[in-house]
Amino acid sequence: MGAKPGPKRRSGCPVSISLDIFGDRWSLLIIRDLMVRGFRTFREFERGGEGIASNILADRLQRLETAGIIRPESDKDDRRRVNYRLTEKGIDLAPVLLDLLIWGSRHGEADAPCEIIEEMAESREQVLAEVRRRWEHRDPNPLLPWLSGSAEGSRSQRKKRK
Amino acid sequence: MGAKPGPKRRSGCPVSISLDIFGDRWSLLIIRDLMVRGFRTFREFERGGEGIASNILADRLQRLETAGIIRPESDKDDRRRVNYRLTEKGIDLAPVLLDLLIWGSRHGEADAPCEIIEEMAESREQVLAEVRRRWEHRDPNPLLPWLSGSAEGSRSQRKKRK
């Protein structure tokens, strides 16, 4: 019943604590998918992602849940399905994800449209507010449609308010 | 002799690319130490950190160098010594580090003074500007003295300009 010790804390530094929780190659991708791609289920993470193995996925979901970053809720309409959702602690990672996105876009050869991301960088606060708003309203629409595998589905959510 | 392939890229998503480079439990701590603790040498990372093994440290330094995030320069006064420095690509990770710091401070039970970090969160742009300024001027003074093992050494760098 007690929370598992998890990765042992190395120091009291907040950065170190953060990394003890999601300092690996998968956790933040899962959080990204929850935050901006509208993913909810095990299956979606397994397929839509970049090829995470199911055992690793299960492990990461468990860790993130233990850390209080996500919470599973069983679907009422289909009881096989488990819908994962970010907690407030989880949605608070939005700034980190946004900065990773910006950095990766500027410095890695990403095949994502850099201009759009630069726009997001300029209107940082608005983007973050929008992410949070969607989370509060349980809006399942992906914020970054071009990040989703299928580019179709929703358009016209550019928000330029310089 | 050739650069190692490194972790193979999983997708074109900028976030994924970022995590392929420093998505582990140590890389960002090294970058943090370079950025705000004024660390420069292998020895400092090895000791001042939270107990990274020397082989892992060597590996991470190599990876970060290959990724163009840090650059080693041999010390002119002591030729045994190698001084590592962040590249521009590396200093651009400051926003990520700052957000990790803020998140960890708010949500993990860090033993760092939260008020100070909240102040930093409020004056985000100034803090980032200061970090960059110090980097440009090669100012070796730690930005976050309370993060360093010994609390002494430099004071009076609170910058409140609301």
Next chain:
DNA sequence: AGCAATGACTTGCGATTTGCAAGTCATCTT
């Protein structure tokens, strides 16, 4: 000059963690 110290890494190696592939087991669907 001679010799111990220092700094930056390697090497060995057992303990974990990853990454497949396959299997389990409750729900749905038809």
Next chain:
DNA sequence: AAGATGACTTGCAAATCGCAAGTCATTGCT
């Protein structure tokens, strides 16, 4: 009733990690 689905386990082989110890050029000390 029989076959999908969804969410996970299990079993390993392979890659990493972490710890202790060892290299090997400088440097410092006497």
